[in-house]
Amino acid sequence: MSTTNDIRAAFLDYFAANGHQIVPSSSLVPRNDPTLLFTNAGMVQFKNVFTGQETRPYSRATTAQKVVRAGGKHNDLDNVGYTARHHTFFEMMGNFSFGDYFKADAIEFAWTLITRNFGLPRDRLLATVYADDEEAADLWRKVAGLPDERIIRIGTADNFWRMGDTGPCGPCSEIFFDHGPDVPGGPPGSPDEDGDRFVEIWNLVFMQFFEDPPGVRSPLPRPSIDTGMGLERFAAIMQGKRDNYDTDTMRALILASAEATGQDPDGPFRASHRVVADHLRSTSFLIADGVLPSKDGRGYVLRRIMRRAMRHLHMMGTRETVFHRLVPALVRQMGAAYPELVQAEALIRETMRGEEERFKAMLDRGLALLADETARLGDGQPLPGDVAFKLYDTFGFPLDLTQDALRGSSHDVDVTGFDRAMQVQRERARAAWSGSGDSATETVWFEARDRFGASEFLGYATEQADAEIQAIVTDGRSVTEAPAGTEIALLLNQTPFYGESGGQVGDTGLITAPGLRIAVTDTQKRLGDLMVHYGTVVEGTVRVGQAVTATVDHDRRSAIRAHHSATHLLHEALRRRLGAHVTQKGSLNAPDRLRFDISQPRPLTPEEIADVEAEVNARIRENSPVVTRPMSQEEAVAQGAMALFGEKYGDEVRVVFMGAPEDDRPAWSIELCGGTHVNRTGDIGLFRITSEAGVSAGIRRIEAVTGKSAEQAAVATEQRLGQMAAMLRVSAAEAPERLAVILDERKVMERQISDLQRKLASGGSDGAQAETINGIGFVARDVGDLPARELKPLADSLRQQVGSGVVALVSTAEGKGSVVVAVTSDLTDRLDAVELVRLASAAMGGKGGGGRRDMAQAGGPDIARSEAALAAVRGAVAAAA
Incomplete structure (x- = not known):
């Protein structure tokens, strides 16, 4: 045979x-x-x-x-x-x-x-x-x-x-x-x-x-x-x-089903074994080709197939998860011809197991409701559509699963009533939507969502796919075509373009057809699951219903992927180094950098930054696989997964596993995330933290780069170090030590210069050289380029030399006017340093000033009027005397 x-x-x-x-x-x-x-x-x-x-x-x-x-x-x-x-x-x-x-x-x-x-x-x-x-x-x-x-x-x-x-x-x-x-x-x-x-x-x-x-x-x-x-x-x-089901391959799968359920392969459950055998193949191959169970599109069809098989397993008396245990039998039969089955076996089994656990949790309740409702029906009377919709909406029963459960009975389903209930739910969702932006545009997208359903996202598996134009929007209204030069928003039936969400920026690229070229400059998610492509018609005319090819900018997507995956590793490294209090408060994953905001009460030390950076790079060098699996949110959290800030999660989530297994954990980093990621951690390349700073109370911001951006940052740093070393006339390795010596020498020289400037400003050995105005000693000096920070110490020194009187100093260092006025303590009841300094400031085009009655400081932009400032103080002293 x-x-x-x-x-x-x-x-x-x-x-x-x-x-x-x-x-x-x-x-x-x-x-x-x-x-x-x-x-x-x-x-x-x-x-x-x-x-x-x-x-x-x-x-x-x-x-x-x-x-x-x-x-x-x-x-x-x-x-x-x-x-x-x-x-x-x-x-x-x-x-x-x-x-x-x-x-x-x-x-x-x-x-x-x-x-x-x-x-x-x-x-x-x-x-x-x-x-x-x-x-x-x-x-x-x-x-x-x-x-x-x-x-x-x-x-x-x-x-x-x-x-x-x-x-x-x-x-x-x-x-x-x-x-x-x-x-x-x-x-x-x-x-x-x-x-x-x-x-x-x-x-x-x-x-x-x-x-x-x-x-x-x-x-x-x-x-x-x-x-x-x-x-x-x-x-x-x-x-x-x-009979096709009597061939060797199908018979082997039927026997595997019989062994797992304990039911005769040719007995009363013969049809159920056949359903399981067939659906085992379609389920496994679809998952191996990147389809995962979901509420829309291909994922929804996969879920229908899986749940139909699982219901038949339930009918045969299984109460534990069984479907995933049949995968090895399929791999033995077909793995040699289709190696993708072998490569994806772990993912297939895990996906099946999780889906069956969720299905079993609601199956008994749904079947009990179905039994109660059919018991009330007369012979041949159809199941009301609103009941079928409740099974779908509350218990996850697709319509065809309810129809299959009724097979052999005298009842069918009122499909028209089911569709009516579905439409009512859509209208409620539209009324409850609190989206942003122009209301007319929101209406356009709601209409598109009702008509076409969710966008089919292919970007986890490919960066190019053929698609069909479903809707064109320009100036907030839907149109059937748009000529060259028009700025448009496009909806495709399927797309490799990722819409901005979860901190990851939207994809850019091209949408083309013979004679047509559209430059996509951004992709956004609308209404939660519509991928809307924004761009300009560069060539030709785009029309609704047109077949096109959507191509993501590969280099940009690769860079974004690397930064997003590095963010996951950074998050885990920070938690391990700083503590479990570290949680994500915001992020940006762009092609040229990543930005990561965390809850952290104090700045990171240089040692902590170095440790975190080294840990992330160590995980990158491991080059371990990055695996994604669909799970319930509860199951994901039970495995230690972290949810990302600002992300909305449904009953089912996508969980990203990174890093080699450690201790009892299945992976080093586990997070709920719907973004795109590298295939292996090594694809990230190199990771460098470029800055760490506070953005608000208790929130720190880390910016970093990966891959090519990290290489460019490293090269730029090395070039700057080389330039500095050349200027210092030493090797790059000797530059830090040489620079430290120069800085110490500079401090000594600055102190010496400051001392000399103060001595010169104070009149050297001749003392304060005060003039007397009606019995009040008065010292007025334009000290030129003496730094403003030196004015107060100098004024205090001159005040002591005067013994009794007023000192007024003006500095014009670095093109800025600064004034300090000091009054000896015996005169503060007659003269206020604050009032005097404000007069000087006004003379130089400034206003304000502050301090105490005995010492005050102000400024003024017009340095050419420094003598006028001193004259204003002199006049006020003369008037007070």
Whole structure:
């Protein structure tokens, strides 16, 4: 028997031997098709190659592509577990020709592989062709030798493929396997085609035309081939099974589910084991590709899949978390072909475990409510929509989970009533919104939020993605298009751009399409989960519904990431060095620096700053992985996670783990954070604290740089040290010691100069040289460049020499007028130094002054009037005498 792994390998090897490049599966999150929720076909990663927007170094390719169909128009979720061939996750084997070979070779490749290499009997195979495609019918006769009765013409859209309303298109040809007359069902195109007798195993798309406008087709200059073979279906045939869930891979997962639950794999819970096996695959692969459970978008679909599997596990009697224990069985089956499963196994298990714990906490209460409500219903009466909404809003039951729980009963759900209740909640949220900014603009974003839902953020995994323009806002109003030169705000259905929040600044970059170029200068979060891109249309006209490519400025994002991750390490280092009282009070993570405000009552000492900086750099050198996991807020806090200042958290949070394990803690730093981060601490590069200062009572601010900015800071410091050393005529190592000697020498010289200046100002050995005004001694001096700080000591010295009288001194040092007046104690009842100094100040264009009756000081801007200032004091003394 051929195992599923053997079949996959044989398929790829066969086409590789026939000149095809084996291309790894692309992510389940499509990067080049904004219209898709998940990758749903093998050709998705080659879409731009088929349209001519991208070239590859090969013209033939083959893949084993991961596919999920559980949301949007391709949604098989409700049927999974109850049919033989429906899956949320499956593998699509394919071979592709980009203008190389066409119908004849494609048919021959498929026929040879199926009949010769895999050995399927020719008489059990038949083909369908599009009704008008006589060329394909002739080839099936010539290449495969099929008689006309086994070449079936189908005239519907099932056998004509289109990439969209316009674009490449062409007829299809399918290969079917006949299980035999003992199986119910008719051939394709017959009234009984939905039976199980005839199973489609291969679809060949002949990309032959270009349709534009709709209904008008012209031949493509380079016709191409796109094929797909469902691995699970083909493996069932190769293994002699009629049910995909009986193949080796699926059976192994079913047996793992049976062992974990203690329930017979083929007993009354047969469908539940199938749900668990299928959903185990889709859940694990989605998490491995960066999708995490959330309330919107892809994360919401993932949560629906996970919770559906968990409910079936609950139905089988499990009361502990079980789902995550099945991951090793999947890794054993598929890890060799898809190494991302092995790499992400720990993350997958942790995510599943946390989600199941949260789900179990509310499942019993939700199911009890459902049971109470259905007990009140009459036979065939639908469950009221408001009850279904309460299950969704209060207990986290998606609508389809409630519908699945009612499967087999006589009740359905009033979906219209559910939608009505959802709309009422949205209106309440809008009425309660207390946002900022222009109210008209707020209304625009509310309308966009109601219409489109939350923005799908792809920036944790990529910096470039294709997207679709959902809304354009200019001057506070929504428009359908905007020409070059217009300043706009854009909403995309999915984006790699991070909107400013949690201290991390918003991304910048480009949004482009053929003939269109938009420079994004900022990205902001609006209403909590809308990523709004602000910028200018540089070239072309942007239109709502337009397909574009959004590209983040890589260098800027990398620098921001490094600063944000360094902030986490800095926070932990500060707490460990200073104490647990240190908490974050604000932050900025920009491309050129980080700013971190903390609760701290005193300045950090140089030794503390050096220790913290050294600790952060030690963690950087460890180059340990940076891991993010979704958790409940309570669980995160229980693990020691710190919440960031100013951040609003929901029931589920994103937790960032950094640093090598230490003691009993799973990581050195654990914080709740929704920002973008480096993959490993070593990516930060170098960390340097550039300043530490107080910003308010009890709050200190630390500024630092990392990576290139830190290198530039270090280089600048070294250059300044080199310049200083050159000026001192010593080596850089000797510069500090030499500078200390010079500073000491300067202090000695300054004291000597000050002494000489005071001596000169006081008249040297001739004493105070006072004049007498009506019996009052008076000394008036313009002391020139004597520093202002020397005026009071000099005035006091002169006052002592005078014995009885008034001293007035004016300094014009450094271009500033300073005046000091001193009065001996025996005259203070007649003369007030404060009043006298104010007269002098006014004469020099100043005002005010202060001090005591015996000594006062003031200033004035007009230094040319120093003699007038002294004259004003002289006049006042004369008047008082």
